[in-house]
Amino acid sequence: MNGALSFEEFVGSRADALMRYAYVLTGDPHDAADLLQEALVRVRAAWPGVVNKREPEGYVRTTMARLHISIWRKRRRERLMPEPPERAYDDTALARADGDGGLWRALSGLPPKQRAVLVLRYYESLSDNEIAEVLGISRGTVRSQASRALDKLRTSWRPSVTNGSLR
Secondary structure (H helix, E strand, O other): OOOOOOHHHHHHHHHHHHHHHHHHHHOOHHHHHHHHHHHHHHHHHHHHHHOOOOOHHHHHHHHHHHHHHHHHHHHHHOOOOOOOOOOOOOOHHHHHHHHOHHHHHHHHOOOHHHHHHHHHHHHOOOOHHHHHHHHOOOHHHHHHHHHHHHHHHHHHOOOOEEOOEEO
């Protein structure tokens, strides 16, 4: 191999030193292990170009420092709140549907794509464009699958009725 180290040989010989460097950067052994692992994953992908450089360890250390700075910046933007800013949302219609096992049985009888479209639309409140992106289908397919699924549900499921009102 023309005297060049393989990635495995490099990691085997320099892992302890790189771990110490990661610890100095982070100040926490668990964060240091995560940082080193992420850096090595990224460097492994670029290894053919790295071994041609004179100092592969310097390349890894630079990668680690940049990753640490990136993580630090993300954490700095986070704002911890003593209480969640959201208030609970109480949807009585959803509670009725959750308590009605017939709806879930009817949903489970739908084809997977139709079931996924309805769950994403009505349970996750996603738009047609978002559903299309999540499922990797067109917006028109989302709309047609939703229409077919709702037609099937209308024929196979009726909400539970107790004392003249929907349960």
